[in-house]
Amino acid sequence: MGWLFGDRNTAEPHRYAQTNGDIVSARVIQGDLFESLIPMLISSGYRVVAPTLDEGAIVYDVIDDAADLPIGWTDEQGPASYRSYDRGDDVYFGYSVGPRSLRAFLSPPHLTLLTITRGDTDLAFASDEHEGRAYAFVGVRACDLAALAIQDKVLVESRFVDAAYTSARSRSLVIAVNCSVAGATCFCASMGTGPRCSSGYDLVVTELVRGDAHEFVVESGTDAGADILGALGSREASPSDITDAADVSLATERAISTSMPDVDTYTLLTDNLEHSIWEDIAQRCLSCTNCTLVCPTCFCSTISDFTDLAGKATRTKSWDSCFSLDFSNLHGHPVRTSSSSRYRQWITHKLAYWYDQFGSSGCVGCGRCITWCPVGIDITEEIQRLDSEAQEVPV
Amino acid sequence: MPESSYLICTESPDVTQAAAVALAGLHxxxxxxxxxxxxxxxxxxxxxxxxxxxxxxxxxxxxxxxxxxxxxxxxxxxxxxxxxxxxxxxxxxxxxxxxxxxxxxxxxxxxxxxxxxxxxxxGTGWPHAQGKDLLIIAGGIGLAPVRPLILNALAHRDEYFCVGLAYGSRSPGELLYTSELEAWNARGDINVQVTVDHGNPTWRGDIGVVTPLVRRLRCETDDTIAVICGPEVMMRVVARALEDRGIASNNIYVSLERNMECGIGLCGHCQFGKDFVCTDGPVFPYADVAYRLGIGAQ
Structure with missing residues (x-):
């Protein structure tokens, strides 16, 4: 295995980040970390996916070098509101999550599953292969790490397995970032998923700007991460580096202004399936599907066949949404004709039935559904309202 | 060799083991x-x-x-x-x-x-009812999904106590498997009851909904399995009639339909409350779904 992992002499045996969130062993790398890391990953064969500016938003996309990172940029988010702007400094990660999540790469919006050929006598079916270059995801936030863990549970560890996701996921590298700013729609702290990354990364960095000093505190979570860290020039983190890094997460957590109410959402929702709140939300909900398309854990898809005139068809899988009218078709007619029934389907899945199916909430508190809802419906507010109304008038 | 080449083919250990299993069954x-x-x-x-x-x-x-x-x-x-x-x-x-x-x-x-x-x-199959009474109630095209169960029970008839079938359709012309129904009835070891909503001049059987026929299906044991397949509203009414006869709701099974698309619980279309009908169903114990069936647009 020498040619794979080498016979490098790391300065000391690597110790991993502990699950309690304490920084046990950390290294410090200068502010130009990504100028060396990203070319290293690319030359190693990875497709590097990292935050970058695209059409006015900071989104995960494939980048070619560190200059593609939105250095100095930030964003302002609110219900139905998103704005990005250059704040004129050289901070790498001074913004929150954008509309695109990592499932855009691991479960692409359109994926060819099969090729079907009509022969002289019979049909022939052939699976498509989905091997491609491995992804290195850079700049992944704690909420998106939690979303990856949930998608693994759904698509890898269920009775049946999403083969394309599993292949891409098992070969990907995750370089996470501890958030240093809190968006107005972020509520990871109340979902227990952030803002500090606790697991699911190969490497995690905390950006420290102290006076003129711009550095990253870097911890590894896996052997793969340790190998990369070992290949980069670094110094051992001092106690003050470690304290300062921890303070970044603490300050970010204190800045989070949105929270999921501390209620048993399973009981609240399943006890109130016929509450009038669904009708009220439907007065605002446009059934546009935005919330499901930006959600990092939504996994619904639809199968479409495209048939040519020469006797060949391709079967593709595309993202779908429970807000689409024909999603619930039965014998040619939708079961859920109203927006109220579709919103209820979505929120009860995320915050109730997900526990039955996959053992956790389906929500990671990233706040994307709030920001990108064109009418600003706030999942945390609606739970708060249902909770107070359900107590007033027991159904 | 540059240091960076060490990184080729590294894997996040979190999912590697599961992936090894998964890829064996690629699609x-x-x-x-x-x-x-x-x-x-x-x-x-x-x-x-x-x-x-x-x-x-x-x-x-x-x-x-x-x-x-x-x-x-x-x-x-x-x-x-x-x-x-x-x-x-x-x-x-x-x-x-x-x-x-x-x-x-x-x-x-x-x-x-x-x-x-x-x-x-x-999906799931009908329950095993060997050693018990087996009552089958079907409506319309709903006789098709229970036919394998009937064929299997009749092939091993001595393994069951009472076996009964109540079947309702809209009209005599819409009855499925008519010659088989005659043959099953002629065996004498399965109680076959058939009704139609609307008769015709030659129809000599029952007219009306299937629910009253449930009372004619005999049970010998306290341990009776009842399976129902038909329109949702019919299954709810029949399930209540069975419960009135003292059959426990967790011994009553229904087959549900939703928009099954992938068949393997990964596309979300057939989700019904906590279940994906394609993998958790289509056969469910009535006790599991009775409450949900009473709530519209799910």
Missing amino acids: EEMLPRPFRVRSKRMETIDTVTLEFEAADGGPPLSFQPGQFTMLYVFGVGEVPLSISGDPEAPGVLAHTVRAVGAVTNAICALVPGDSIGIRGPY
Whole structure:
């Protein structure tokens, strides 16, 4: 295995980040970390996916070098509101999550599953292969790490397995970032998923700007991460580096202004399936599907066949949404004709039935559904309202 | 060798083990197999029973009574359909299909020798009722998904106590498997009760809904399994009638329909409350779904 992992002499045996969130062993790398890391990953064969500016938003996309990172940029988010702007400094990660999540790469919006050929006598079916270059995801936030863990549970560890996701996921590298700013729609702290990354990364960095000093505190979570860290020039983190890094997460957590109410959402929702709140939300909900398309854990898809005139068809899988009218078709007619029934389907899945199916909430508190809802419906507010109304008038 | 080449093929250990297992079954579960139409029988004016055989030389498609497959017609599309044939003779795969949409119309238009894609079987089957009474209540096309269960029970009749079938349809012309119903009734070891909503001048049987017929199905033991297959509203009414007879709701089973698309619980279309009908169902204990069936638009 020498040619794979080498016979490098790391300065000391690597110790991993502990699950309690304490920084046990950390290294410090200068502010130009990504100028060396990203070319290293690319030359190693990875497709590097990292935050970058695209059409006015900071989104995960494939980048070619560190200059593609939105250095100095930030964003302002609110219900139905998103704005990005250059704040004129050289901070790498001074913004929150954008509309695109990592499932855009691991479960692409359109994926060819099969090729079907009509022969002289019979049909022939052939699976498509989905091997491609491995992804290195850079700049992944704690909420998106939690979303990856949930998608693994759904698509890898269920009775049946999403083969394309599993292949891409098992070969990907995750370089996470501890958030240093809190968006107005972020509520990871109340979902227990952030803002500090606790697991699911190969490497995690905390950006420290102290006076003129711009550095990253870097911890590894896996052997793969340790190998990369070992290949980069670094110094051992001092106690003050470690304290300062921890303070970044603490300050970010204190800045989070949105929270999921501390209620048993399973009981609240399943006890109130016929509450009038669904009708009220439907007065605002446009059934546009935005919330499901930006959600990092939504996994619904639809199968479409495209048939040519020469006797060949391709079967593709595309993202779908429970807000689409024909999603619930039965014998040619939708079961859920109203927006109220579709919103209820979505929120009860995320915050109730997900526990039955996959053992956790389906929500990671990233706040994307709030920001990108064109009418600003706030999942945390609606739970708060249902909770107070359900107590007033027991159904 | 540059240091960075060390990184090729590194894997996040979190999912590597699961991935190794998963990749062995790459899309097998969703890959259709070519089948050919072996025979076709008209059941009613809009319903046919088709028998298929594998065209790829592969093994027969073994199934549990109550399971379904996804049938694909080239250039038209794919639909979920319950298997209606004999589970002990899976070499011939039977489906009873009513022409209601584009795909089912195309399936009903197939003739012997035509080629089709089939994947599955998917979902849960009817419960085992050996050593117990077995009551079967079906409405309309709902007799098709319970036919494998009836065939299996009659092939092993001595393993059951009472076996009864109550079947309702809209009219005499819409009854499925009429010659089989006659043959089953003639055996004398299965109580066959048939009713129609609207009779015709030659109809000498019962007229009305199927619910009252439930009372005529005898039980000998306290341990009776009842299975119901038909429209949702019919299943709810019949389930209540069975409960009134003292049959526990967790001994009553129903087969639900939703928009099954992938068949493997990953596309979300058939989600019904906490369940994906394609993998957690389509057969459910009534006790599990009774409350949900009472809430609209789910």
